[in-house]
Structures are given as C-alpha cells and as structure tokens.
Amino acid sequence: MTHYLDFERPLAEIEGKAEELRAMARGNDEMDVEEEAAALDAKAATLLAELYGKLTPWRKCQVARHPQRPHCKDYIEALFTEYTPLAGDRGFADDQAVMGGLARLDDRPVMVIGHEKGHDTQSRLSRNFGMARPEGYRKAIRLMEMAGRFGLPVVTLIDTPGAYPGKGAEERGQSEAIARSTEACLRIGVPLVSVVIGEGGSGGAVAFATANRVAMLEHSVYSVISPEGCASILWKDAEKMREAAEALRLTAQDLLKLGVADRIIPEPLGGAHRDPAATMAAVKSMLNTMLSEFDERDAAQLIADRRRKYLNIGSKGLAA
Template identity: 60%
Template structure:
C-alpha cells in the first residue's frame, strides 16, 4: 500500500478513486476505462504541479519518506559482487554504517553509506541510520584501505545525524566524526558522495567531504534538523517548517550556494515512486563525475579537495 504524505492528500483521494474504479472493472462491472484514463491524466497533472512547488519542509518530508530507496538498495543495484566488510578493529561493528568492496560498472571500488533500514526490524538493527563512533571508525578504516589499494570511494548518505546517546559521547563521537572527515579529505583516491535522503550534520559530512558531492532532487543536507533548529531558536518543534525555510537545506539552495556539485533529478513524485529509475539516474551521474577524477594523481586530488572546501569558507565569510 502506498504511503501518502500530508500534502499529498488530494492526490491520495484521486488515486483512491482510480483504484476503486479498477476494482469495479476487475469484478466484472461496467467498462470504466475511459473514466480511469481521465482520472489518471488528472492525477499525473496534479502530481506534477504538487512536486513543482514543494516547500523546504515538504522536501524534508519527501527525503524522509519510508518507501524512499535506502543505501543498500543503491549498493545492491549498482555494485556487482559487493563484499561487506565489518568492524572498526577497536570496539565493535556498527550496522548504521555499511561498507565493502565491489565493482561499479566494471571498476573495483570501495563503497560506504549510512543505512536507515526498510522495516521495523531492520530500522532497529541499523539504529535508524544514526551511527555511533565505531561506525565512523569503520568508515575511516575502509577509506584508508581504499587508499592503500587504489580503490575509488563511493558513498551514499542518508542519516538524520550521528547517534546522540551518552554511550556514544563517552566513546568519542566527536573525535570519530572528525577523523572520518579527515580520512575523506586525505584520501589519495577519488571520492564521490551522494546524499540520497537526509544529510544530517556531522553525521553526514563524515562520509561526504568528497571530490564531488551529489544530491537527489528532493534530498536535504543541513547542519541540524528543522525540528532541532526550531527547538533551539523558538523552543517549539512545531516551528520546524519555518526553520526548514531558514536553513537552506534543499538541493536547489545548496547548488546555488555552490556547496554541492550537482543535483540528480528524481522521477515525477519522488524517488519512492520509481526506485529503479532514481537509482539508475544516480549511477549515471556518479559514473559521469568519477571518470575525470580517475585521471588525476593523488597529490592533485588532495590539493583540489582541500581547496574546494577552503573556498566554501571564503565564500561564507564574503
């Protein structure tokens, strides 16, 4: 059963009528093909109009849609012979961060990502994509391994942020995130990151300090969640919509600010309506961005990456 967001209620009613008419036909009733066709055209126009003018808060809802393809969906569709690697070699394995080796369009790569899970059981197992220190230390270990063997790094980010629990702080959450960012910046191989859903704070940057940062059209990337921002500024999480406007967290905002490198178009109605098309579009864009980076030596890669992020700071000051 399709899950509709609050702003999609008119669309839900229309698609409900279409489904009801189709059941009438299936049950041997009158031929309603013409009416179904008319309503389907109306639904498509309504869908197009709705998604052409989404507010930042509505885009936040789309980015969090439960049916939106997750990190492992991208990995299984785009990476051949994926072999997962586990553990940080210091404390434990964190299922919120997944990683391993495989082949992307014939080329050996290292893959990293944050996995939210697709149902209750997997969401609990992956801690809703919120990594603990051992997750970021695993990411760092795999990036260093990639550098040792000359494997480009592809990352797929979808997290509300790093896990804020006391035990995570006690084990050095901030240091682990900082070291993971450092590993991204210091990688002697190409790094291409894609924000496929939520890109929350340092928990996202830890896997996205890359040569090329891509965002899906309806994904978000911000220093804090809209609810968190609203709670701090207005002491009222109900102001999340206002906070979302102020945070400039949409792919379109971040592209205008030159904080990301490209926006990947989603199928009409969002990636959750056609996961295969969305994943295919991401694969094509990743391949396009990766190809010119492969021709650069490690020194040039690191120097350009460093300059890229320094320039963001200069832009912000200006």
C-alpha cells in the same frame, strides 16, 4: 501500497478512487470503467506535477524522509556488482547503521560506504535509523584507509538524520570519531565522490561527504541540524520547523548555489520512491561521470582539489 505524505492527501483521494473503480471491474466483463479511471489518472498526474513543481523546503524534508524512498542497501544491490561487505571497526563492534565494502561499478573496482536506515520496524531498530555510533565512523575510516592503500575510488551514499547522540556513543568518543572520519576523507589519495540520497544530517553526514564531488538527489536535504532541532533551539518550539527549514537553506538547489553541492540528480515526478529504477539509473550515471573526472589525477592533485573545494564553500551565492 503507496504511502502518502500530508501534503499529498488530495492526490491520495484521486488515485484511490481510480484504484477502487478498477477493483470493482475486475472479474466483471460487463463493467467498463477504464475511461473514467483514465480521467482520474490524468487528473492525478496533473495534481502531482503541481505539488512537486512548488515544493517548499519543509516539504522537501518530508520527501527526503519518505519511508518508501530507496536506501543505501537498495542502491548497493542495484548499482554495484561483486559487492563484498566488510564489517567492524577492529576496536569495539560492527555498527549496523553503516554498511560498506568492496564492489564494482560497471568495470571499475570501488569501495562503497553508506548509511542504512532500514525499511521496516525490525531493520530500522537494528540499523538505529541510520544514526551511526563511533564504531560506525571508525569502520568507515578503516575502509577508506584500505581503499587508499589499494588505489580504489571511494563512493559514499549519505542518508542519516545525524550521528547518534546517546550516552554510550558520547562515552566512546562520538565527536572524535566524526572528526577523524572527516580527516580521513580529506587525507586519502584516491577519488572520493558522495551522493546525498535522502537526509544529510549534521556531522554525521559530513564525516562521509567531505568529498571531491558531492551530488544531491533533487529532493534530498543537507544541513547542520534538522529543522525540528533548529526550531527547538531558536524559537523553543519544534512546531516552527517550516520556518527553520526555510532559514537553513538545506535544499539541493540552495546548496548548489552555495557550492556545498556540485551536482543535482533529477528525480522522477513524485520523488525517488515512485520510480526507484529510474532514480538508481540516474545516480549510477552521475557516479560514473564524477569518477571519470579524476581518472588522470594523482594523489596530490586529488587531495588539493578536495581541500580547495571545502575552503571555498560559502564564497558564492551568499547574496542570493
């Protein structure tokens, strides 16, 4: 069953009427509704193109958070073979919000790491809605260092509203863990490529995405804070999230101009959730393209490339 966002309500009505007509005709050979249903389908397709042709930053946030959007676990299952999960930070616990392990992307052995939000109530609670605790970042550090020792490229899949801000996380050194994870990204002498598949929230995303190349899905977002959090701080009113989303310049298109993102991966019309298979095929193609750019580079060149990228962020597109 399709979940419709607030701005998609007119679309829901049209597609619902088409489905009702077809449901009425099932098992009734004398009832021919296909012509009328097809007309509704055409109207829905036109409206869908209009809605997604002019998405505001806030609407892009809504699409990036869509509950049916493919998550990290879906991408790992679809794109990688021989996936062997690795758990725990060898210090405190295994954070279910972060998943990772050894895998193959086609014939290329890689280390894949990502945030997992979960799909239903139970999995979202167990995954903490994709908000990692310190042990999650320390798990990621352990896996990145392992990849560095064995010369494996690292692929990270970003989808988090931000690091978990709870008391226990702060007591266990949340900010230190994020900083060390970011440092590990900069330090490892193997290719590191990232894809923002949904939300890229604050340091929780940067800790995985300080990469040689960062790609973003067309309707994903990446920002220092959520629009609601920004509105609460600047205007003392979380309902001003639309204005905050505009000001944050968090869309893939804005971030490409600023040099934060290096590539934009097109999504199917209506968002990744409408055709997950096509989305995953596009992500796989982009991962192979980005990794192939570093086949002939040694560790020193990879590290220098990564540092240069982050020193140059914001130096272009400021007048846009």
